[in-house]
Amino acid sequence: MHDARKIKVGVLGATGTVGQRFISLLSEHPFFVLHALGASHRSASKLYSHAVTWKQTRPIPSVVRDLVVEECKPECFAECEVIFSGLDADVAGPIEEAFRSAEFAVFSNAKNHRRDPNVPLVVPLVNSSHFAMIPQQRALHSPPLQKGFIVTNANCSTTGVVVPLAALERAFGPIESCMITTMQAISGAGYPGVSSFDILDNVVPYIGGEEEKMEWETLKILGGISESDDGVRSFDMHARQPLRVSAQCNRVPVIEGHTECVSVRFARRPPPSPQQVREALVSFTSDAWTASCPSAPRHTIFVHEEPDRPQPRLDRDYQAGAGISVGRVRQCQVLDIKFVVLANNVAIGAATSSIINAELAVSKGII
Numbered sequence: 176m177h178d179a180r181k182i183k184v185g186v187l188g189a190t191g192t193v194g195q196r197f198i199s200l201l202s203e204h205p206f207f208v209l210h211a212l213g214a215s216h217r218s219a220s221k222l223y224s225h226a227v228t229w230k231q232t233r234p235i236p237s238v239v240r241d242l243v244v245e246e247c248k249p250e251c252f253a254e255c256e257v258i259f260s261g262l263d264a265d266v267a268g269p270i271e272e273a274f275r276s277a278e279f280a281v282f283s284n285a286k287n288h289r290r291d292p293n294v295p296l297v298v299p300l301v302n303s304s305h306f307a308m309i310p311q312q313r314a315l316h317s318p319p320l321q322k323g324f325i326v327t328n329a330n331c332s333t334t335g336v337v338v339p340l341a342a343l344e345r346a347f348g349p350i351e352s353c354m355i356t357t358m359q360a361i362s363g364a365g366y367p368g369v370s371s372f373d374i375l376d377n378v379v380p381y382i383g384g385e386e387e388k389m390e391w392e393t394l395k396i397l398g399g400i401s402e403s404d405d406g407v408r409s410f411d412m413h414a415r416q417p418l419r420v421s422a423q424c425n426r427v428p429v430i431e432g433h434t435e436c437v438s439v440r441f442a443r444r445p446p447p448s449p450q451q452v453r454e455a456l457v458s459f460t461s462d463a464w465t466a467s468c469p470s471a472p473r474h475t476i477f478v479h480e481e482p483d484r485p486q487p488r489l490d491r492d493y494q495a496g497a498g499i500s501v502g503r504v505r506q507c508q509v510l511d512i513k514f515v516v517l518a519n520n521v522a523i524g525a526a527t528s529s530i531i532n533a534e535l536a537v538s539k540g541i542i
Contacts (some may be wrong), residue, residue, distance in 0.1 A: 182537070184209060185257070188247075188260060191366070192521070193365075200470070200526055211255055213246065214226060216246055222240070222241055224241065257280045258282070259530070260281060264286050281326070294326065299532050299534075300531075301461070307400055328525070331525055332422075332424060338499040340393070341396075342476060343447075343456070345459065347443055351417070352421075352439070356423045357389075357423070360427070378427050391412075398412045436515055449505050452512050456476045457478050460475060468531050470531045476501055478502070479502035497523050501516055503515045
């Protein structure tokens with residue numbers, strides 16, 4: 176998929192938990208080369224090893240230990256082509272826009288631009304076709320951009336559920352309603368996240384804004400792109416076959432791995448059987464794998480036959496956390512089919528998604 180040219184990349188929010196995961200994954204990437212790290216003014220001008228409180232299970236990669244942390248300003252990243260943003264949402268918006276304006280390809284984990292009508296919200300195992308919106312995003316910028324753009328990945332809980340939903344819609348046509356109950360890991364709240372006093376021996380049945388994000392992000396991701404008579408493109412939000420999504424989100428005392436219980440109703444009658452659903456999930460292949468993206472999982476969806484799987488502790492690191500696990504596929508007495516989903520929220524639910532998105536952009540000639 177790549178011509179062996181090395182592509183210099185920068186990471187914004189490099190001292191945070193998502194930034195650290197970016198660095199861990201990129202330090203051994205076959206063609207993305209870590210070249211510059213950005214963080215707040217408190218960390219700027221320090222060696223990375225002195226600025227960061229490292230929270231990953233592997234040591235700080237040697238390639239970044241002695242890099243000097245820069246402020247998150249485009250001029251400090253002049254030699255980079257690609258920017259990965261692990262910035263907090265309270266600062267990400269204008270900083271990412273500044274990098275886009277300076278002709279960088281920006282792949283963001285933050286929520287700030289997900290609702291932008293010209294910014295693709297891409298789960299790389301599902302909707303790489305939405306990269307088609309990038310030329311319009313560039314053209315509408317003032318002045319028009321030649322290389323710069325922003326692509327966002329989805330909320331970590333949305334990412335887990337849209338992959339099996341996309342597989343089912345590809346095999347059996349539109350889904351008309353979906354109910355989701357999540358059990359989300361504490362790492363989804365960042366560091367230091369939820370206090371031990373609040374989460375130990377407890378389930379917190381509220382994560383601010385999470386349910387709304389799941390309900391509308393699913394529509395943008397699974398929907399298509401429509402074009403008006405004057406050539407303006409827009410995301411159709413699954414309007415051709417309206418999809419109702421109801422989400423209930425809970426924080427549970429698990430470190431990594433979001434578990435989601437899902438029930439769906441198909442527009443097609445009669446609906447598929449549980450066995451047909453299993454076969455469709457197993458056979459689903461992502462564009463990222465077809466394009467030979469090096470970070471893409473071989474098995475987009477791994478279907479467990481055991482009655483008590485998937486489980487976060489046992490299954491979250493399979494395929495380096497880049498794929499989706501599904502189990503307990505069975506008939507639903509209220510809708511049609513129900514099943515359990517597990518996604519590694521700090522891998523495919525965060526940094527891994529952005530990295531595969533960038534790999535896809537390279538494979539499509541966008542970078």
